[in-house]
Amino acid sequence: MPVKKSIAIVASAAVLIAAGGTAIAIAQPRPAATTPAQGAAVSYEGLTVTGYVEAYSTTAKTLASRSKKLTSVGIDGINFTADGGAITAVTDEAYALLEQAHRTKDRAELLVGNFDDELGDFSPGIAANLLDSPANQQATASALAEEVRAHGWDGIQVDLESLESIVEKDGGYTDRVTAYLALVRAKLDAVSTKKTLSVAIMATAGDYRDLGYDPAGIAKSTDSIVLMAYDQHGPWEKTSGPVGGLPWVKSVLAKLLKSVPRSEVQLGIAGYGYSWPGKGDGTQYSAATARTIAKKDGARVHWSTTEHESYTTLKNGTRIWWSDAHAVDDRVKLARAQKLGGVAVWSTGLADPLD
Numbered sequence: 266m267p268v269k270k271s272i273a274i275v276a277s278a279a280v281l282i283a284a285g286g287t288a289i290a291i292a293q294p295r296p297a298a299t300t301p302a303q304g305a306a307v308s309y310e311g312l313t314v315t316g317y318v319e320a321y322s323t324t325a326k327t328l329a330s331r332s333k334k335l336t337s338v339g340i341d342g343i344n345f346t347a348d349g350g351a352i353t354a355v356t357d358e359a360y361a362l363l364e365q366a367h368r369t370k371d372r373a374e375l376l377v378g379n380f381d382d383e384l385g386d387f388s389p390g391i392a393a394n395l396l397d398s399p400a401n402q403q404a405t406a407s408a409l410a411e412e413v414r415a416h417g418w419d420g421i422q423v424d425l426e427s428l429e430s431i432v433e434k435d436g437g438y439t440d441r442v443t444a445y446l447a448l449v450r451a452k453l454d455a456v457s458t459k460k461t462l463s464v465a466i467m468a469t470a471g472d473y474r475d476l477g478y479d480p481a482g483i484a485k486s487t488d489s490i491v492l493m494a495y496d497q498h499g500p501w502e503k504t505s506g507p508v509g510g511l512p513w514v515k516s517v518l519a520k521l522l523k524s525v526p527r528s529e530v531q532l533g534i535a536g537y538g539y540s541w542p543g544k545g546d547g548t549q550y551s552a553a554t555a556r557t558i559a560k561k562d563g564a565r566v567h568w569s570t571t572e573h574e575s576y577t578t579l580k581n582g583t584r585i586w587w588s589d590a591h592a593v594d595d596r597v598k599l600a601r602a603q604k605l606g607g608v609a610v611w612s613t614g615l616a617d618p619l620d
Contacts, residue, residue, distance in 0.1 A: 301568040301591040307598060313489070313607030314619065315339050315531060317376075320358045323614040325365035334619035338366040339422055339609065341376045349394025350401040352377055352408050355416070363418065374463060377409060378424035387426035392477075396441040402448055410452035413460055420461030421449060422491070427467075428477030439474045443482035450486040461488040465533070468494045468509075468517035473524075481524040488529070491609045492521055494596075495535035498586070500547020505584040508535045510572035511595060518603065531607040532600045536616020538575075538587020551615040555587040590617035 316335045318328055320342040328338065342359030343352050355375070366373035379395070381388035395401050409421050425442060432438045446464060453460045464487050466478045473480050483490060494514045498506030507513075514532075521530060538555040540548045550558070559566050559577040566577045573595045576586045593610060600608045610616050 301570075301573070301595075307594040308601065309334050309597060309608075309619075312597070312600060312605070313337055313531060315374075315491070315607060315609035316613040316616075316619065317341060317609065317611045318362055318613045320356055320362060323362065323612070324358075325361045328362055328365050328613060329369065331613050331616075331618045335369075335371050335613075337372040337374065337419075337607075338362065338613075339374050339376055340366075341378075341612075343375065343377050344380045344382075345377065345391050345395050345405060347381065347388075347391060347394070348401075349391055349396075349398060350404055352405055352412070355412060360416065363416065367417070372419040372461075374420040374422045374461065375409075375412065375418045376422045376424055376465075377405075378465075379426065380424075389427055389429075389431045392425050392428055393431050393438070396438055396445060402445050406445070406449045406452045409449060410456050413453060414456045418460075420463065420488070421453065422463040422465060423449065424465040425477065426465075429475065432475060432477045436474070439477050439479050440482070442477050443479050443486070446483055447486040463487055463489040463491060463531075465491040465493055466521075468492055468497075468514075468521075468533075470513070470516045470520055473521065480521055484525045484529055489531050489606055490521070490525055490529055491531045491533050492518060493533040493611070494518065495533060495588070495611065499539050500541055503541075505539075505541040505576075505586060507569065507572040507574040507576075507586050508538060508588050510569075510574060511599070512571065514596060515599065518599075522603070527604045528606045530605045531609045532596060532603075532605055533609045533611060534593050534596045535588040536593060536610045536612060538585055540583055540585045542583045543581060549615075550585065550587060552587050552589040552617045555585050556589070558585065588616075590620075593617065593619070 313336050314334050315337040317339040320340055340359050340362050342355055345352060363373045379388050379391040381391055450462050453462055464483055467476050469476055494517055495509035497509045497513045536552060538550045562579045564577045564579050566575055568575055574586055574588050574592050578584050597608055
């Protein structure tokens with residue numbers, strides 16, 4: 266999921282947040298049309314279609330209304346504890362989403378990551394505590410397998426992010442990630458060989474090992490690798506830009522495909538946007554909210570024919586970039602053209618419905 270979770274999230278179109286003041290540095294947009302070119306309906310045939318849901322903010326009713334194209338649901342519900350030796354408790358809300366996914370005959374994977382609520386972001390320290398200790402690895406892998414056995418999850422997705430700082434100090438962490446996934450695989454197989462293991466990895470046009478991932482090694486233990494091809498730009502940067510521009514998406518995907526079978530890759534797609542205000546912190550918006558803000562402001566919405574995302578500039582200088590249904594369609598087309606195994610949209614509560 267999105268790397269900078271500490272940014273305020275606005276999913277409701279009824280909420281309007283746009284800071285005033287002098288605009289910060291804004292990247293010049295590429296040549297753009299007012300609206301994207303319209304074509305035939307995009308086919309999802311042959312693709313696994315995963316929709317992520319956040320247990321703390323998405324209800325079973327919302328999932329039911331947006332799951333027409335989904336074949337799998339990734340439920341963001343638990344994390345490794347601060348000491349790396351256990352997993353946090355699965356909430357009733359997460360179990361309700363599991364039941365809803367099975368009600369519509371969709372698969373459901375439980376996500377586990379190194380997100381730290383106090384930090385408001387993914388924690389390298391939690392990952393180090395997990396990976397430095399064979400006892401912690403054994404305990405958490407066993408706990409994940411037991412959770413799958415006890416509650417009927419179809420699999421686990423491991424989401425270890427922001428590992429660059431610990432990898433820079435000790436390159437061995439990359440191999441430890443691979444070894445940990447192999448351990449989780451073995452524990453799941455002891456429950457049932459039909460249970461899946463996937464992993465979400467951050468995107469780079471550089472060396473994936475520098476981020477803590479050995480794609481070829483990971484692929485030996487996992488059923489799929491979700492490439493989080495988003496957060497190319499965000500409000501943590503001074504200059505605005507696309508959430509995951511199509512040229513960048515193609516470059517990070519091409520790098521990954523050098524070492525991983527296409528059929529095992531799911532292309533992670535953003536279904537949200539970010540703002541760059543003149544003053545104050547930026548905000549993460551749902552696609553619908555971004556459109557509503559532009560409409561209320563009387564701002565013209567542009568479609569970048571290069572980045573394949575929408576953007577607007579409000580009267581107060583705030584710039585917003587977002588990935589809407591048209592942007593998702595173009596990335597689904599890319600996944601089909603590249604013969605990938607599937608697509609994964611973050612998130613069901615933020616994105617336009619997959620119709």
